Structure formats: structure tokens, C-alpha cells
Amino acid sequence: MLKDAVHYSVAEGEPVRLVQLTDPHLFADPEGQLLGVNTTQSLQAVLNTFMASQYPANLLLATGDISQDYSPESYQHFVNKVQALNLPCHYLPGNHDDPRLMAVRMQGEHVFGQQLIVIGKWIILMLDSTVLGKPGGYMGEKQFALIDAAIKAYPDKHALLVMHHNPILMDCAWLDQHCMMNGSDFLARTSRYPQVKGVLWGHVHQQVDKLHIGPHGEIPLMATPSTCIQFKPLSSYFALDQLQPGYRLLELAGDGSIRTNVYRVPGNRFSPDNEASGY
């Protein structure tokens, strides 16, 4: 686990700059649609918006649900698109992914599936919260062991924990049945480490910026819009939002603080089918 760590440096005094993309739900067929949105085109629009910003990111984090149809081609399409950014891309699996297929197909000069990233004054842990064959998640003991080992190996670094599933409830009954089942245990256990300075996920297809109050202070809890369809916040039944696809930028400072913002594709090109009741 730790021997697979990927190391990067940043210039003295500079923050670690990240871009997060999540839940692209790609198909083998580039014309494939999820509830009326062409997911290949919406991902490309997100990438174009990010590239136009000229943000000097160090890394791209892709937080799962890369595929909607479990096809090898969907992973290949993702790799082809992100290679164009010329940035190292680190990925983790979501409930719609096939981790074995991902390991085989998510290959490229700048594409990595290793779980530990060491960069500047930070470590980033790419955790696997998936449960085979289930939409909901669970953080298993192997992942807790990885967190423990990484923090013990790099005690002077701040830690960002990244995964697919939400460790807090969204107050959306239909979606909350698919949350990280041991999310409160996860936050209680990980916030005991003073090094843990942020938790970041995907899955909920909406922005979350909250704080967890741990024994060592406030820990930012962050979730990010999907690059395709958006779920309506605070809806007990399945409902889509008209907000456009988006991404998140993060600046991890040397003092352990995080500056972050969500950005969306301008206009209203990506409007989903409002009558949809699920997928």
C-alpha cells in the first residue's frame, strides 16, 4: 500500500492546487444519455470550462462513477479526455464502476490508481468506499488501516481524505439509503487524527460545503456536482436539479487550511428530463 505512494513536489510557499471531477457516468457510445443529458458532451463542457480558467492545478482527482454501462470503452473515453489536460489524474471507484476493469482500462501516461499521494505538505488518500454490487457504500477496515499507516508514515503532513460515498446524510431519503453506511463512525475515527484537515467525495451530484466539529477543530466536508446530471437537494423522492454540470477547485495551504470553490458550465445546455424518476 504505502510502497505504491506517488510523490509530487510543489514550489516552496505554494499551496497544493487540485481539480476534482466526479460522476461522469460515461457510456461506450459517445451518444449515450443519462436522463436526457449526453454525458460525453457534458464532461467535455466541464473540461472546456476548467481549461478556459487556466487554473494551474497540480493534480486532477476523479472520484468515481466514471462509467454508467461498465464498458471498457467508457473508461478509455475518460482517459482520452483527461489526457488532454496534461495533468496527473488520480482516480478511485464509485458504485457504478467495476474496479477490476478500471485497473485494466484506466491506463495512460498520466493516469494513476494508487491510493496514497504525497504532495508538498500534504498527503491525499484515495479511499475505496464501494461495496460490490451495492449502490450504497461502507468504509472497510482495510481503508482505515491505510489511513492509519499513511498518517503514521507522514506524521508532519496534513491529510485530505477522498472517497466516492457521502459520510453524512443529505436529507434526501431516496439518496440517503445509498450513503456510506458507517459514515458517522468514519468521521469519528478519522477526526481523532490531528492531521486530517478535509474530507472530499462525489456520489451525491450536488455541492456540499459543511464542517465536521472534531476533537482537534473544524474539518471541511466537501461534495461536488457531477459532470452530468444534478440531484435536487433536500428532496425526499428522486428529483433532478436544473443546475449545470460542474467541478471543484481546491487549494491546500501549507498551514493545513483549504480554500475551495465549485464552478459550473455557463448557460443551460445540459437540461435533464424533468419527468425522470430514476436510473
Ligand SMILES: Nc1ncnc2c1ncn2[C@@H]1O[C@@H]2COP(=O)(O)O[C@H]2[C@H]1O
Ligand atoms: N428513483 C431512485 N430511487 C432510489 N435510488 C435510485 C433511484 N434512481 C437511481 N437510484 C440509484 O441511486 C444512485 C445515486 O447516485 P448514483 O450515481 O450512484 O446512481 C444512482 C442509482 O444507482
Ligand SMILES: [Fe+2]
Ligand atoms: Fe453517480
